[in-house]
Amino acid sequence: MRQDHLVAAGQLSRADVERVLDRAAEFDAALDAGDDLPARYPEKLLALCFYEPSTRTKMSFETAMKRLGGDVVDMGGVDASSVKKGESLADTVRVIEGYADGLVLRHPREGAAKMAAEFVDAPVVNAGDGAGHHPSQTLLDLYTIREAAGLDDLTIGIVGDLKYGRTVHSLATALTEFDTRMHFVSPESLRLPRSVRFDLHEAGAQVREHTQLDEVLPELDVLYVTRIQRERFPDEDEYRKVAGEFQIDAETLEAAREDLTVMHPLPRVDEIDPAIDDTDHANYFEQAHNGVPVRMALLDLLFANHE
Amino acid sequence: MSDHELRVSKIRDGTVLDHLPGGSALNVLAMLGIDGSEGTGVSVAMNVPSERLGTKDVVKVEERELSQAEVDVLSLIAPRATVNIVREYEVQEKKQAERPDTVVGVLACPNSSCITNAEEPVESRFDVLDDGVRCGYCEEIIREGIAAHLDVG
Ligand SMILES: [Zn+2]
Numbered sequence: 409m410r411q412d413h414l415v416a417a418g419q420l421s422r423a424d425v426e427r428v429l430d431r432a433a434e435f436d437a438a439l440d441a442g443d444d445l446p447a448r449y450p451e452k453l454l455a456l457c458f459y460e461p462s463t464r465t466k467m468s469f470e471t472a473m474k475r476l477g478g479d480v481v482d483m484g485g486v487d488a489s490s491v492k493k494g495e496s497l498a499d500t501v502r503v504i505e506g507y508a509d510g511l512v513l514r515h516p517r518e519g520a521a522k523m524a525a526e527f528v529d530a531p532v533v534n535a536g537d538g539a540g541h542h543p544s545q546t547l548l549d550l551y552t553i554r555e556a557a558g559l560d561d562l563t564i565g566i567v568g569d570l571k572y573g574r575t576v577h578s579l580a581t582a583l584t585e586f587d588t589r590m591h592f593v594s595p596e597s598l599r600l601p602r603s604v605r606f607d608l609h610e611a612g613a614q615v616r617e618h619t620q621l622d623e624v625l626p627e628l629d630v631l632y633v634t635r636i637q638r639e640r641f642p643d644e645d646e647y648r649k650v651a652g653e654f655q656i657d658a659e660t661l662e663a664a665r666e667d668l669t670v671m672h673p674l675p676r677v678d679e680i681d682p683a684i685d686d687t688d689h690a691n692y693f694e695q696a697h698n699g700v701p702v703r704m705a706l707l708d709l710l711f712a713n714h715e
Numbered sequence: 716m717s718d719h720e721l722r723v724s725k726i727r728d729g730t731v732l733d734h735l736p737g738g739s740a741l742n743v744l745a746m747l748g749i750d751g752s753e754g755t756g757v758s759v760a761m762n763v764p765s766e767r768l769g770t771k772d773v774v775k776v777e778e779r780e781l782s783q784a785e786v787d788v789l790s791l792i793a794p795r796a797t798v799n800i801v802r803e804y805e806v807q808e809k810k811q812a813e814r815p816d817t818v819v820g821v822l823a824c825p826n827s828s829c830i831t832n833a834e835e836p837v838e839s840r841f842d843v844l845d846d847g848v849r850c851g852y853c854e855e856i857i858r859e860g861i862a863a864h865l866d867v868g
Contacts, residue, residue, distance in 0.1 A: 518854070
């Protein structure tokens with residue numbers, strides 16, 4: 409990875425991804441073995457700038473940074489009204505750059521991380537910008553997929569809210585670097601946005617879109633499930649009808665291959681029946697666990713690039 | 716030169732924009748940031764019959780020579796525009812609009828939650844595609860009705 413910043417998954421070549429994942433595997437093994445990791449960055453501070461709450465992503469960055477021997481400063485909770493009245497994001501990140509050696513940014517507006525990266529020299533990691541991108545999630549998704557099924561000759565189904573699901577946008581973009589067949593399954597109203605379809609088309613990706621999961625389920629190596637949010641629908645009935653279609657339970661998986669890997673960026677509500685948790689299909693807790701070693705690897709490479 | 720072009724009289728110094736799509740003249744002026752407040756002459760002929768385009772608009776701007784960059788930006792809404800720079804009543808230079816790779820500060824992003832629509836010190840930036848433009852920040856694509864997204868005023 410030549411860049412100082414990670415703003416979108418589209419920046420990452422196959423070689424970049426492999427470098428991060430290989431490094432993550434080293435950290436993962438060391439963490440599992442309970443090894444004392446050398447403090448690689450005892451002098452470095454990472455600023456956590458979360459303009460939207462995300463306990464999980466924030467904690468995994470915090471843990472990763474501390475495992476690298478560094479520390480974090482946390483901007484704390486920001487509610488939307490104080491952002492409106494407060495200083496610009498451009499000013500805020502320039503001020504914070506004066507305190508910290510890197511910034512992790514979650515922001516409700518698309519393009520926020522891209523803009524922030526134009527205003528500071530310190531590495532910026534996009535931890536989610538509106539319905540845009542979430543590339544560090546993608547790296548841990550890819551890590552999990554590689555462990556479970558490999559990243560080549562892969563048939564992956566991505567189901568749920570594909571329109572607003574930034575994890576989906578980043579994952580789909582990154583998968584174009586690998587030999588994958590992608591099946592997107594969603595209600596018509598929540599299909600992939602035009603800009604993502606454009607990128608997939610430009611990359612020559614093998615892509616098909618569906619409204620029914622059973623059309624593709626038996627072919628899949630990996631099923632990536634995302635949440636369909638109630639507030640995306642005008643009324644409750646409409647939501648119930650659609651959400652029910654994409655709920656995964658033991659009965660759904662009868663048609664699936666035995667080695668199907670089921671993933672979910674979490675938190676889930678009722679997209680995956682807890683009865684699946686104890687089966688070999690379930691990989692979502694593993695996926696969440698992988699957040700720390702993968703983010704360690706990412707931060708390590710960004711800091712190394714920036715030196 | 717057809718008789719119709721005589722509807723607008725010759726200018727001494729300035730720029731004549733010809734072969735603009737019929738009805739686009741006001742958008743062209745908006746794109747160039749010309750609203751008449753400059754105090755110099757601006758003549759507009761709209762929906763003039765044209766062999767090449769069916770109907771076309773013609774704009775004459777006095778005492779201002781458009782730069783190639785300005786002409787290029789015009790190509791987004793007037794791809795077949797021809798631009799004549801006039802000095803002392805004579806056409807001294809002809810410019811052809813070429814599609815630029817990016818346009819900065821010209822269009823507003825239609826995505827209301829794009830960072831360029833927040834109160835941030837950042838200009839809009841669009842990459843020009845074969846058949847549209849794409850926001851350099853949120854990546855939204857505009858294919859039809861680009862003129863409707865002109866960031867003017
Ligand atoms: Zn935008």
